[in-house]
Amino acid sequence: MQEADLLLNYSVYLVIGLGGALGAITRYVLSTWIYQKYFYTFPWGTFVVNMLGCFVLGIVYVLGVENLVTSPNTRLFISVGFLGAFTTFSTLSLETLNLIKSGEIIVAVLNGLGSMIVGLIAVWLGMSLTQLLLK
Amino acid sequence: MVKISGQARRIRIYIGEASKYKGVSLYHTIVLKAKELGLAGATVFRGIEGFGANTRIKTSRILDLSNDLPIVIEVIDSAEYLQDFLLFLDEVVNEGLITIEDLEVMKYSPKK
Numbered sequence: 001m002q003e004a005d006l007l008l009n010y011s012v013y014l015v016i017g018l019g020g021a022l023g024a025i026t027r028y029v030l031s032t033w034i035y036q037k038y039f040y041t042f043p044w045g046t047f048v049v050n051m052l053g054c055f056v057l058g059i060v061y062v063l064g065v066e067n068l069v070t071s072p073n074t075r076l077f078i079s080v081g082f083l084g085a086f087t088t089f090s091t092l093s094l095e096t097l098n099l100i101k102s103g104e105i106i107v108a109v110l111n112g113l114g115s116m117i118v119g120l121i122a123v124w125l126g127m128s129l130t131q132l133l134l135k
Numbered sequence: 136m137v138k139i140s141g142q143a144r145r146i147r148i149y150i151g152e153a154s155k156y157k158g159v160s161l162y163h164t165i166v167l168k169a170k171e172l173g174l175a176g177a178t179v180f181r182g183i184e185g186f187g188a189n190t191r192i193k194t195s196r197i198l199d200l201s202n203d204l205p206i207v208i209e210v211i212d213s214a215e216y217l218q219d220f221l222l223f224l225d226e227v228v229n230e231g232l233i234t235i236e237d238l239e240v241m242k243y244s245p246k247k
Contacts, residue, residue, distance in 0.1 A: 027199075
């Protein structure tokens with residue numbers, strides 16, 4: 001499909017938009033539930049949704065891009081729409097900055113670096129497990 | 136303007152930032168009513184963290200928990216001026232806490 005055709009393919013926007021709406025709501029519900037259960041200085045809610053999103057993205061990537069098991073629209077719905085809204089880099093950055101401002105430097109470093117490192121591991125884990133299951 | 140000196144009464148109203156009355160922010164509605172009744176003054180404070188009767192923590196540190204931060208409204212005036220205001224609060228505050236304390240005012244200097 002030509003780039004111009006892709007931009008005029010409104011069903012793509014609909015699919016991404018629906019996924020995004022669902023992802024954002026799911027993130028809010030899940031993270032606030034986590035905070036009500038386990039409220040600590042460390043922003044566990046954001047951390048868990050981000051890591052879960054990384055893990056699922058690893059699965060979706062292997063299924064959709066490497067093995068073409070899922071349709072393009074399903075891929076867009078889950079990865080760009082749902083997971084795009086489910087995970088959040090901006091909230092992670094804001095909450096890390098809040099921790100720095102309140103003098104909790106160690107927790108801030110753990111949050112920032114931890115999210116990046118555990119995120120990489122989560123994506124790798126999702127991809128590896130899926131590749132293993134598909135063999 | 137005949138106003139407080141010596142003995143006075145303070146009303147504190149603890150509500151959430153998201154609380155509304157007829158579609159308008161409840162804290163704003165309360166301040167407008169205090170003004171309408173000619174009370175000596177009203178001050179609204181927004182807390183950065185806290186929880187209420189439903190035990191759900193609200194905090195400005197966590198984005199997802201910052202949509203209903205604690206609000207405290209303080210009104211200080213002579214007891215007799217506060218009667219109608221208290222009746223109004225009873226009607227509009229459906230979820231929250233209202234405290235009443237007697238105190239002594241050292242100085243109150245309204246603009247003339």
